[in-house]
Amino acid sequence: MGSILRIEKLEKSFGGVTAVDGIDFEVNPHQIKALIGPNGAGKTTIFNLISGIYPVTSGTIRFKEQIIDGLKPYIIAEKGISRTFQNVQVFEDMSILENVMLGRHCRTRSGFLAAALNLRKTRAEEKRIREYSLEMLSFVGLEAKRDEAASNLVFQQQKLLEIARALATEPELILLDEPVAGLSVPETDEMVQLIYRIREIGITILLVEHDMGMVMQVSEEVVVLNSGQVIAEGTPRQVQNNEAVITAYLGERETENANYTKS
Amino acid sequence: MKKKNLIVLVILAGVTMAIPLGLGNSYYLNVLVFVGIHSLITIGLSLLMGYAGQISLGQAAFFGLGAYTSGILSTKFGVSPWLALLAAIFVTGGIAFLIGAPALKLKGHYLAMATLAFGYIVYIIFNQASSFTGGPSGFGQIPRFRLGNFLFKTDVHYYYLVWILVIVALLISLNITHSRVGRALRSIHAGELTANVMGVNTAKYKIQIFVLSAVYASVAGSLYAHFITFLNPSPFGFHFSIVLVTMVVVGGVASVWGAMIGAALLTILPEYLRAFQDYDILIYGSILLLIMVFLPKGLFVGIFDLVKKRKNRQ
Amino acid sequence: MSLGSQLLQYLFTGITLGTIYGMVALGFNIIYSSTGIINLAQGEFVMLGGMMMIYLTTIIKLPMVVGFFLSILIVALMGALFERGAIHPLKNPSVITLIIITIAASILFKGGAMFAWGKETFALPAFSGEEPVRVLGATILPQTLWILGIMAATVVFLIFFFGFTLTGKAMRACAANRTAASLVGINVKTMVLLSFALSAAIGATAGIIIAPIALMDYNRGTMLAVKGFSVAVLGGLGSNVGAVVAGFIIGIMESLGAGFISSGYKDAIALVVLLLVLFIKPGGLLGSKEKGEFKKF
Amino acid sequence: MLTIRNLKSYYGRMQALKGVSLHVEEGEVVSLIGANGAGKTTLLNSIVGLVSSRTGQILFSDTDIIQRNPRQIIRMGVSLVPEGRQLFAPLTVIENLILGAYQRYRKDKKSEIKSDLEKVFVLFPILKERKSQIAGTLSGGEQQMLAIGRSLMAKPKLILMDEPSMGLAPLITTQIFQIISELHKQGTTILLVEQNAEAALRISSRAYVIETGRVVLQGMSQELLHNQEVRRAYLGREYKEVWE
Amino acid sequence: SVWNWVPTLKKPLVTYKVGALLSVTGPAAWLGTPERNTVRMIEEEINEAGGINGHPLEVIVEDTVGDATKTVTAAKKLISKDEVLAIVGPSRSGTTMAVIPIVEEAEIPLISCAAAEAIVVPVKRWVFKTPQKDSDAAIRIYEYMKEQGISKIAIITGTTGFGDQGRGQLKKFASEFDITIVVDETYGPEDTDMTAQLTKIKASEAEALVNWSIVAGQVIVAKNMRQLAMEIPLFQSHGFGNVKYAQTAGEAGEGIIFPCGRLLAVDTLAEDHPQKEVLTRYKEEYEAKYNEDVSTFGGHAWDALYLVIEALEEVGPDRGKIRDYIENKKGFVGTGGVFNFSPEDHNGLDKYAFEMLAVKDGKFVVAE
C-alpha cells in the first residue's frame, strides 16, 4: 500500500523569505509521524500548504496519489484532511457543540433552499449531524460542556474542541500543530492517549511538536526540518542521536538542559 | 427553528394581522407599511451582516433595482405587477451575484467601500438613464397589484400584503439561521479561514447570502413601487443605505428580530419627531448616539441583558 | 481653446478636486491608523472647519491668520469632545457599532451647524486673490496652489509623525492591540483622544482651504466624507501617500470623464475605476494586504 | 517587592481568584504552577491590572496598586510576558521592540535603549534577521521570542512571565531558562508561570501551587520538586525513560 | 366648557387646518425654510386679525426632508390624522409628483410650490401650483437671447428634478427660437467644481450659457466661469431668485441674467403696477420679521397659502368647494404674478409673470 500523503520538492516563499525550501517526505497510512525543527523552520507553513491555506510556490502535494495542491481548503477538507491550529482557532461566539457540528459541514448536503423551507429531510440530517458531533465530543471528553460558549473553555479544552471538530469532518489524515504546547504533564499524557485513540479508529496523524518527550513517545517516524529543508528523517531514536539535529534543534543534552523539556 | 422563535413568530403574526382591525387611520397604517418594507430589507441585511459578518453599504441600490425593474416593466411594458416583482427578483439577484462575486473577496472597510461604490453607481444610473428611469424627475402611474378582480388599493390592502411577506421572510430567515447553512454563515463571521479549512465553501455561502439579502431588498423595492406608484432616484441613494445599516445595528446586528425592531424604531421615531420641527435632527442624532453608547449590542440584546440583570438582582 | 490646453485644464481641474478629496482622506487615515475606526463624521469636521472660518473671518471679522488657527483649534476641540462623549465611554465596542456612532455624531454636528449658521451656502475669500493663473491657455486658481501646498505639508507631517515618532508608533500600536498597548505603558485613551483631535484638526484645515473654491454649507459633510472615504480606501487605508495618489486619480478620472465622456456619469466612471482597482488589489493601491489581515475589521 | 493579600478577581460574576496571598522578595525568582484553568494567568493579569475587577491588596514596592490601571503599574517597573503573546501584529518586529521601551523614552538615553535592542537581538538572532517583517507573520516560536524580547525592552524591576517557553524549540527553551537565570543574576525579580514545572522549580527559589483560584501549597522549590503530591500532579514521569 | 363661564370672551369657532409639506431640512432646505417662515408669518397674522371669518387658522407644517418616501407619509398624516382642508407644497418637483396619486385619491386640494411643469400638465383635478412654469422661464430666456442676437448656446443643468425639467424645457423650445444647443452638460447637486464641463463649453462656439440648477451649483458655475476667463454671458433659471446667491458669487456673479418674479425687483416697479402693493407688503413684513432677504420661494408659499385662505373665506371648510373656488379664481394678485386659473390651467400664470433680471453691484435690477 502506498503512502497516504506524499510531498515532493515542496517550496514556499514569502517575498524574500523562503520558508519551505524543497522538501520531500511521505506519510504512510495509519502512521503517527512527527515534524520537528527549530522555530521558523517551516513546519506550520507545510501544514498551511497541505491544507490549502497558502498556494505552493513549487512542488507537489499528493493525498492518496491525487495531487491536491492548488485546491481550495474546503475541498481538501472534503477529500479527507483535517487539522488543528498552533494558535487555537475555535469559533468563539458559537457553542461547543456548534463548533463540532460545523466540522460535519463537509459531510452533509442540505443547502439554502432546503434550509429555508425546513424540509423533513433537512431536519433529519440536522439530527444526524448533532448525534455524530456529540459522539465526537464524548470521544475527546467534552460532552458535558456542549452548550457552553467556546470562549469559556480553558486552553486545554479548546485544544480538545479543535480535535473534536477536526474529527467531525471524518478525516483520513489529521494534522496536529503543537497539540501539547502549553499543557501540563498530566494533560500532555491525556493528549497522548487521545492521539493513540485517534489512530486506533484508523486515522493517520501528522503532528508538529516541540515537546521532545511527547514526540519521542508517540511518533513512529520523525522528520526534522531546519530552515525549510529536511535535515534528518527516521525513527525517534535515530534522529535523537543525529548530530545535525542536536546542533540545530535539540541542543547539547547536558543533564541540566534536558530537564527543561517537559519531562 | 427553536420553539421560542416559533411562538414569537406566531404571536407576531397574530398581532400584525389584528392591527388594522383596531386602527383604521391610513396614516398609521402607511407608517406600518413602511416598517414592513424596511423590515424586509433589514432582515436580509442582518443575515448578511449579523450572521455572515459581511457589511453592505449598497443595500438601497438593491431596493432601488427591485423598485425600478418592477416599476418600469409594469408601467412601460405592461407586465403584471406580480410578474414584474418576480422579474425584479431575478434581475436584482443576478446583479447581486455579479457584483458580489468579486466584491466579497474584500474584507471589512474595503467591502464596505465596494458596496458603497456599487450603490452609488446604480444611483447615478437611475439618474442618468432617463429614457428608462425618467431621470431625476422620475416617473409615475405605476400600476398596483391585483389578484383577479381584487385591486390592492388602500393602505390596509398593502398592509396585509407587506406584512404577510415579512412573516414569510422571517420564517425563511429563522429556518436558515438555525440550519447547517446558518451555522456555516456564523463560522464565516467568527473566522473565515478556519471555516474554509474545516470544509465550508466560504466564497459560495457569502455570495448566496449576499444574493438572498439583495432579493429581500428587491421584493421590498417592488412593494414600494406598486404602493407609492411613483419613482424617482432620491429614496435609493447612499443615504438610505446608511439608514438601513443603522436600523440593523440599532436593533441588534446578530438577530433578525433585532433587525425588525431597528426598522420599526427608525421608521416610527422620525414620525414622532416631526412635532419638534427643525430640532428633530438633533433629537434623532442624540437618540441614536445614546442607544449605541449605552446599548452597543443594539436594542434587542441590550434590553434582554437589562431585563436579565434586573432579574438577577432580585 | 486648443485640445492641448483643454487637456491641461482637465488636469488642473482633476488636481483641484483630487487635493480636496485627498485632504479629507488624510483625516480618515489618522483615526483609522490609531483606532481602526472609519469615522464617518470626518466630513463634518471639514464642514465645521470651513464654516467656522467663514464665521470668524467674515462675520466676526477676525484677521485671516487668526481665524485660520482659531478655527482649527475649535474644531480639534470638538473632535476631542466627540471622542470623550461618545467613544471613550464604550467598553470593547465592535467596529460596526463605532461606525454607527460616528454616523450619529455626524447627524448631530450637521444639526448643530444648521442651527448655528443656517442653511445657506457661504463663500470665503481666497487666501491670495481670485485672479486665475494662466498656464499654456489653461487656468488654475491661486487657491489651488495653496491647497496643494498645505496638503503636501500635511502629508509630510503625517508620514513623519506616524512613521518616525514614538507617539505616532504608539498610536498605531493602539489600533493594533489595545491590551498590548497598555502593557507597554501607552495611555490608550489619550492616544485615541489625540487622534480624534488631530484628525478633526486636519479635517478643519481641509475645510478652510477648500471653502474659497467649493463654498460651504451645513449639508456638505456627507458628500465630502463619501469622497474622502473612497479615496482613502483606493489609496489603501492608513497609507497617506496612497491617499494623495488616489485623490489625484479619482479627481482626474472625474474631470477627464466629465470632459470627454459624460458629465452625468463622471462619478460613476471614477467609482468603476475604484472597484476595478479593489478587485485586482484588495488592499488598495498602496495598502499592505498582509497588514490588513491582522486588522480587526 | 511584591506582596499580595487576599486577592479576589472576577470575570463578570465568575470569581476566578478566591483570595490569593503571596509575596515575592526583591531579586527572587518565584514560580507559580497549577493545572489549566487554575488561575495563574488571571493572577498575573490581575497584578498588572489587565483584570480590573479585583479586590484585596497588591503591594508593589510598598505601594498599593490595586486601584491603578495597567499603564500606571507598568510605569512603576513591572513588565508582563503575556499569555497569547499580545503582539502588535500589523507592526514590524523592530517597532514592537521599540514600543516595549515606550515608557523609558522620557527618562532613559536613546543610546541606552538602542544598546538594549542590540542585546535582544543577541539573545534572539532570528528576530534581527526578521526585524522588518510584520510581527503577525512570524512563526509561533518567533512570536514568543518577540513577546519576551519586548518585555525585556522595558527594563523592568519585576518581570511576570506567563509560560515563556510555550511553543519554543528545545534549544530555545534552554536559552529562555538561561536568560531567566541571567536576569536573576542582574537583580531582576521574576514571577514565573510555567507548564514545564520541573524546569520552573529548578530555576526558582520558591514556588506556589494554585488550584481553582487558591494557593494550595507553597514552599521552597527544591522541596516541592520532591513532594510526592506535586510530582504526581504536575511533573509526571511517564516519558522520562523514552527520552533519556 | 370654560367658555360658558366667561361671557365676555367669545368662544372661538372651529379651527381651520391647512397642511404644508415643506422641505425644511435636507438638500432643498434653502427652498423649504423661507416657505416655512412665510406660512408661519401668515398664520400669525391671520390669527391676530381674528382668523378666517372668525375661525382660527392652523398651518401644520411637515418637513419632507426633500425625500419622496417621507413626503408620502407626511401627506397621509395630514390627510387622515390631521384632516386638513388643503395642502400647501411640497417644495420640490419630485416630491410633488410622489404625492399626486395620494391627493387625487383622497380628494384634497394641493397647491404645490414646486416649479416643474409636469405637475399641472396634464391637468390633475386636485393639483395646482403657484410658481411660474419652467417652460415660461425657458421661453423668456430665449426671447431675451433672440433680442441680443444669440443663436448658439450651451446649457448646463443639475441632476435634480428641477434641473432635469429645465433641461427638458430648454431643449424643447430651442428650435422655436432658432437657437441651437451646441453643448449639453450636467452636474450632480453636490458637485463642487464644474470647470471640466465649462472647459468643454469654452472650447465650443457657444455664445451664451444657461445654467439651470439650485443653490451652490449656481454660484460655483459663475465662479468657475470667471476662473476660466469665459466671456460669454451667463443665464440662470428662476432658481436664482435669492439675492444672497448674487452676493455669495461676488464679482463672478456680476452680469448674470435670469427670469424671475417681480418680488426681487419690487423697488423698480411702477407705483401703479398691480403687484406693487402685495410685493411691498410681503417683502417688508418678511424682512422685518426674519431679518433676512426675501426670496421668490417664500413668495410661492405666500401665494399658495393665501389662495387657500381666500377660498376658505369664501366657501368655508369644504375640500371640494375649495378646489372649485381655486380652479375658477381669476385675477388673484400674488407675489408670482396675477393668477388666472381655469379648468385647463392649474397654474394660472403666463410668461409675463417673469421679468428678466440682471445682477448689478450685487443687486437685482431689471435687465435691459
Ligand SMILES: Nc1ncnc2c1ncn2[C@@H]1O[C@H](COP(=O)(O)OP(=O)(O)OP(=O)(O)O)[C@@H](O)[C@H]1O
Ligand atoms: N506571511 C509571511 N511572510 C513572511 N514570512 C513568513 C510568513 N509566514 C511565515 N513566514 C516565515 O516563514 C518561516 C517559517 O514559519 P513557520 O510558521 O512555518 O515556522 P514553524 O516551523 O511552524 O515555527 P514554530 O515552531 O515557531 O511554530 C518563519 O521564519 C516565518 O517568519
Ligand SMILES: Nc1ncnc2c1ncn2[C@@H]1O[C@H](COP(=O)(O)OP(=O)(O)OP(=O)(O)O)[C@@H](O)[C@H]1O
Ligand atoms: N476572559 C475570561 N472571561 C471569563 N472567564 C475567564 C476568562 N479568562 C479566564 N477565565 C476563567 O478563569 C479561570 C482561570 O483561568 P486562567 O486563564 O487564569 O487559568 P491558568 O491557570 O492561566 O490556565 P492555563 O494553564 O490554561 O493558562 C478559568 O476557569 C477560566 O475559564
Ligand SMILES: [Mg+2]
Ligand atoms: Mg509553527
Ligand SMILES: [Mg+2]
Ligand atoms: Mg494561563
